[in-house]
Amino acid sequence: MLKRSLFHFGRFIQWVPQILSRPENFRMYWRETMRQMEQIGLGSFLIVFLISIFIGAVTAVQFAYQLTGFTIPRYYVGYIVRDMTLIEMAPTITCLVLAGKVGSNIAAEIGGMQQKEHVAAMEIMGVNTSSFLVLPRLIACIVMVPILVCIASIVSMIGAYLGSVPTGMFTSDEFIRGLRAFFDSYHVVMMLVKALVFGIVLCLVSCYQGYYVKNGSVELGKSSTQAVVISNILILLSDYLIAVLLT
Amino acid sequence: MIRIENIKKSFGEKEVLKGLNLEFHKGKNNLIIGRSGAGKTVLLKILVGLLQPTSGTVWYDDVDFTKLGKRDLREVRMKVGMLFQGSALFDSMTVAENIRFPMDMFSTKTKKEKDMRVDLCLERVELEGANDKYPGELSGGMQKRVGIARSIVLEPKYLFCDEPNSGLDPKTSLVIDQLISSITVENNITTVINTHDMNSVMEIGDNIALLSDGHAVWQGNKAEVLTTENQTLQDFIFASPFLLKLRDSFVKD
Numbered sequence A: 001m002l003k004r005s006l007f008h009f010g011r012f013i014q015w016v017p018q019i020l021s022r023p024e025n026f027r028m029y030w031r032e033t034m035r036q037m038e039q040i041g042l043g044s045f046l047i048v049f050l051i052s053i054f055i056g057a058v059t060a061v062q063f064a065y066q067l068t069g070f071t072i073p074r075y076y077v078g079y080i081v082r083d084m085t086l087i088e089m090a091p092t093i094t095c096l097v098l099a100g101k102v103g104s105n106i107a108a109e110i111g112g113m114q115q116k117e118h119v120a121a122m123e124i125m126g127v128n129t130s131s132f133l134v135l136p137r138l139i140a141c142i143v144m145v146p147i148l149v150c151i152a153s154i155v156s157m158i159g160a161y162l163g164s165v166p167t168g169m170f171t172s173d174e175f176i177r178g179l180r181a182f183f184d185s186y187h188v189v190m191m192l193v194k195a196l197v198f199g200i201v202l203c204l205v206s207c208y209q210g211y212y213v214k215n216g217s218v219e220l221g222k223s224s225t226q227a228v229v230i231s232n233i234l235i236l237l238s239d240y241l242i243a244v245l246l247t
Numbered sequence B: 001m002i003r004i005e006n007i008k009k010s011f012g013e014k015e016v017l018k019g020l021n022l023e024f025h026k027g028k029n030n031l032i033i034g035r036s037g038a039g040k041t042v043l044l045k046i047l048v049g050l051l052q053p054t055s056g057t058v059w060y061d062d063v064d065f066t067k068l069g070k071r072d073l074r075e076v077r078m079k080v081g082m083l084f085q086g087s088a089l090f091d092s093m094t095v096a097e098n099i100r101f102p103m104d105m106f107s108t109k110t111k112k113e114k115d116m117r118v119d120l121c122l123e124r125v126e127l128e129g130a131n132d133k134y135p136g137e138l139s140g141g142m143q144k145r146v147g148i149a150r151s152i153v154l155e156p157k158y159l160f161c162d163e164p165n166s167g168l169d170p171k172t173s174l175v176i177d178q179l180i181s182s183i184t185v186e187n188n189i190t191t192v193i194n195t196h197d198m199n200s201v202m203e204i205g206d207n208i209a210l211l212s213d214g215h216a217v218w219q220g221n222k223a224e225v226l227t228t229e230n231q232t233l234q235d236f237i238f239a240s241p242f243l244l245k246l247r248d249s250f251v252k253d
């Protein structure tokens, strides 16, 4: 197990410089990047939206419940929801979901191309396939994942509002006062750092899993599952590390 | 010209190629024949650098191909076309996009010039008008021809074909063989073809190498095949009683 992880880690480290080498044709890379942005960004919008609405609503309701009986001002709920969302919920939950959706898709797509010898065919043409298949996806993730996370954070707060105010838990004024209280823009920076790191992690892990798939449809399924599982573990691990480093 | 020196390849314990020395000539159809599992595909993959040999050297004219760095390797590869055993067409692109792909990647041609080149290549493989079809909509033989069109679009100096006519009927096989052969002669390129199809051997075999048990046990041309004394080659070619009879009547005449 440890030996296998070390093997993968070593191969991964050797692989990265090839991804980052100079593109042979900027136009093709640009076109591919645009396609990936559309697929990763627009393609994930709906699920991110839905999940964020509910996460926001649940956070608000849960906190309102937990705080009953304490002598804490009620508007604090808005404040707690905001910071919870920014620091933890929006980046982490969104990226765990994206690892499932985008990550498995990337691994299956590249893995399928590898198995059907499309990758070999490109190599023979002289294409640097490590770069051509990974770099556009990496750029797309670097751009789109933080955007999706920002959207998620806003939608979550709207969800919190919709989940608590109409049911009469507190008034609209109280909630909004809470949202605006003690605002620290550093939390937004933290959110963006997390989104960026998680995006890179889930993209590279999934691309690696697809690119080095073995033959057979069982292996293709395995690599796409592995992509999700390993991305999730590494996202949570880096979540912890970022929390330690940035607070 | 391509020359290989003492090529060996093992997978774990299993030694598939045990020291091959062969030459593949320019403007000729160089055939590699041998039983299934003899190592033809492995050899072809070594020739194009998809596999590393355990030891030995591959010479492209006077360049040692096995010692090239990634960047130089890609430089050589732009002069290489390859037809895969399963065609390996990009299935989410149309036929025209498939053929354009190498040009989009590497050539500075204008869009119009590229379109013309695509049409020309399609015409060359007799698939005019198939531009907007997807590979999934084509028959196996047509896919092979699109594969050929794609592999010649950048005017390669070396062409590799892995079993270009496996799974095709004899007549379509013949069309494909003749297509590859005429492209080879017209453009004076070095073509290496893997096959176990005897019709191909007798039709286009300018320079034939027989692989058996990891060695090249025989090398010659199609005329020499008929008169060979080599037992392995005889066993391979005249595998059926029908063919044996045919040869006997042939040799008597």
Ligand SMILES: Nc1ncnc2c1ncn2[C@@H]1O[C@H](COP(=O)(O)OP(=O)(O)OP(=O)(O)O)[C@@H](O)[C@H]1O
Pocket (backbone or CB within 6 Å): B011, B016, B034, B035, B036, B037, B038, B039, B040, B041, B042, B043, B196
């Ligand atoms: N990646 C690999 N790992 C282990 N063994 C392999 C690998 N590739 C090929 N082999 C072995 O090498 C031998 C030669 O295989 P190869 O595919 O070259 O045969 P072939 O001559 O092309 O046969 P066919 O005519 O059926 O295509 C086989 O015994 C195969 O088991």
Ligand SMILES: [Mg+2]
Pocket (backbone or CB within 6 Å): B040, B041, B042, B085, B162, B163
């Ligand atoms: Mg083969």
